[in-house]
Amino acid sequence: MADLEVPKELREEAKGHDMYLHPIDKNTYELFFGPQHMATENFSVILKMDGNRIEKAIVNPGFLHRGFEKLAEGRPYFTNIALLLRICVPESDVPENIYSMAVDEIVGWEVPDRAQWIRTTVLEMARMSAWMFWILGFGNEIGLYTAGQWAAAYRERFMRLFEELTGGRVYHIYTVPGGVRRDIPGDKWLRQLRDTVEYLKGKLKDFDEILFDNYITIERTEGVGVMDKKFALRHAVTGPNLRAVGVPYDVRKDDPYYFYPELDFEVPVLKEGDSLARVLVRRYEMEQDLYILEQLLDMGPPSGPYMVQDPRLKALPRFKPPKGDAYAHVESTKGDFGAYVVSDGTHKPYRVHVRGPSQSHGVTVLEELLKGARLADVPVILKTLDNCPPDIDR
Amino acid sequence: MNFDVRLVLEVIGMLLYATFMGFIFMGIERKAMARIQRRVGPPIYQPIIDTLKLLGKKESISHGFIYDFGPIFALGASITALLFLPLANFQLFSSNADLIVVAYLLEVPMLGIMLGAMSSGNPYSALGVQRGLLTMVAMQLPYGLAIIAIVQHFGTFKLGEIVALQQVHGWSILVPALLLAMIVFDIVFQAMIGLEPFDIITAPAEISMGPMLEYGGKQAAILFTQHAVQLFAETAFFAILFLGGASNLLELLIKQIAVLFIAIFVASIYPRFTIDQAAKFFWKWPTIIGIIAVLLTV
């Protein structure tokens, strides 16, 4: 607060390097953690170590930067869907949805019920498959490969359903402004989805036994990377990480969209704020997500069109929304995922700004939590924060 | 000192057999883990192919003499340990206290790897070495207690005699005190062959293979061979101490595989400890059980 001036020499020094560190004295050493490292995947943390303890951590992202927001300014509205979904790879429906929601709001479209139902279902399926992927990651980091392998195999069931619904395994390009790209294939697909939900409900017990109730998992995560409530709010921590410090903030409840107001689900909250709490919140959310999917299936897809009826949609590449801007956000497994879209009345967006939850989790929060941690805690903290490097880089 | 042709042939034959079976054990380990993970898994002879491939690398980076010497030192120690073991009716070398010799020769290979890894200059390797040495220190106490329990019960340091006594009085694990010692030894065994929850030394997600990080090509092939021999020797040591030894190689093999499977099952349901937790763990339960075992044998 005292000096508002940027130290000039620091800025000059920063220009030559991708990162800078103070010179290392006798007792400490620098450890480059990533990007060629199993735990980080295209993300790098420079650790200044004192023995086995971390004195200082400096995050060095940018290995995945493609300039999405700039590219989106050069492509028509509907083409952007195929681009922006690549921001969040394990949960690619989330960027599709936030962008579509924002454009819907700018245009003033009211998305038909059927499309809303499908979008909700797709989002929940994406959440569930992302949870499975998270178990894989977390299991691998703490050395429990069995749970991860099982989870990745269960994820394939969702991949198959996605493939049947959208035609793509990983990138679906399915949710578009005004609705969804195509209708549900039929009742058989719904039956398959129900089977998968039932199947996973049983399998969650297996995960409880092998992963969540495991003595060593609890040893490894308890008391590691503790946050308190004030810290979390000041650092814009969202999603399960925020719920693990006792703040019941969930976009699905607090800023409801689609079918969520109709659904009955709980927001699990724990108070401890350590890695174990973050793991357990995720565990309870898996249960809630399966419950939500079940309710959606009980409700059944409402009849009606799956796309907004608008004559402007006939010439998609030249589709022009009115001037305006909108912010839309959804709850992803990683946290609050938002997009801010500005339209200047032409057929390309003037500015698209995506807010990935890892922008806060992966930089300032990580740097703070790593201070004083052991080296073996780095992967645990990384994974329990559920850091997703493409969110930071975009 | 006259040259004994038969001994030399037996040594060579036993080495070939041990190396081959060690590789197959490694294959069984990978295959069984894959089956637990609901996969098909690699063929059972996959480690042999891997070692061949590493031998066939056209380039071998060296970080100096010690770096090359480390793996060879480790392999030598493993082979020596193997030769002291009474495998079925072959005991190639023998001494009055071969139990102690084998028990500590089985730990020397880790020192060899540490020696080589340390000279590679990679900080991750150095961290792995640090962790490895700490694990060794930590597991020394329960390991020693388990062996003391055995020695006190049988009243001899000779492996051959221990086997013979077990043949007469039944397996050691039938004795309650030695059953406890066996539990302690099994926990230590998990750390000795580097499986979860004690694969702290390699820990791919933390220090990405640790000491092995800089090894590649022929040195890595030697390390693989060493691991195979070590695995064979350790499982055999376990079978000899607690499962009554064996009168022929087939019986030994069955017992070794049984030991191996226990290790695999434990490894596939437990995550990895951190190094300080591992040390604390070793000095807590295994040590307490070990002391009880020793007291019971007095």
Place this chain on the structure above:
Amino acid sequence: MDMNEKPKVEEKVENTEETKPELPETKEGRLVKEILGEAPYAEGNVRRERRVEFKVPPERIREFLETAQKKFEMLIQITVVDWLKEGEFEVIYQLWSVSESVHAAVRTRIPREDPRLPTVMDIWPVAETYEREGHEFFGVMYEGNPRLGPFILEPREYEKHPFRKDFNMLGYVKGIYGEDFDRYDESKTNYVI
């Protein structure tokens, strides 16, 4: 049936708000009124349910955000929009109130030639990342943030501040990676994306 009605209610609220200049008697309206009472220099209005916005002159943005922080606990994002024709950067501080469930966009405009703003790192430490990003891509100087510099980009791209509207991306790409990746349509007149 119920789900059909809900969005329509929202729409009506939105329409009425746009026509009326005064603040509606909702929780959003009360929130805006409260904040404007403490910060009379700002303009505020309610866009729709759970969305409010403020316009603040750049020299008092810090003061305003300090006031707003009492109600809006989280700084979700700092968006910079480059309005090339006006010669201005619009900096939007997007705040979220956890207690009230309201999103606020605090807008301010600064000149494009010398974009300077005070940092809000001490109010929300997470602003450090957002500011580094805004500095890197647009060249906005956040005075007081010690870590401005190449963050995501490498120094070469960092110098150019690539998200500015006057950054000729295609020309830059051709200069670096060569010309042979152009994507024309069959008549070689238009780019095909």
Place this chain on the structure above:
Amino acid sequence: MSEKKNDDFISYELQEFKLFEPLFRWARKKSLWIVAFCTGCGGIEMPPLATARYDFERFGIMPNPAPRMGDLFLITGYVTPKTLKRIIITYELMQDPKYIMIHGSCPINGGVYWDSYNVVKQFDKYLPVDVAIAGCMPRAEAVMDGIMEIMRKIEDGTADSWKRYRENYEYYRKNQDELFGEGWREKEARRWLAWI
């Protein structure tokens, strides 16, 4: 006794033992270790490949975090210049013979990011490539097919990217230096060379 024997063993050159070459080729084909460096989005198709549905360990393929032991470098998706520096260093850490497979359209010609200022357009200008798989994202089956292709190429000896890298080192080096500026290895890579 055994030490000396093994020491001799290290020093001889295997290239001279042409007799063993078919055996080694077979071993190389059957035991491809992937360097666990997944660039870009394609990394998401690696877990399905390694797990129950596709399980590439059936063919002896497994991810290995140590680049020195790796054989196959999978470039799974677009490559940014910042990553490319690390890729080049990691590739040079790997020991011959080593193979590169590029995965997805982006390393081939930029893919969807053809006009992005931060995505490398033609990967094969900077490092040699053995097999390229098109698609965005290529399905797991396509990746398996690519791996089969590389196995076939190893067996008949046409997977020679490591040889090409040695022979045309000046060309690749020139392109790398053009992209990153002269002296990037000394200036930047030296800091993380040992730790990468």
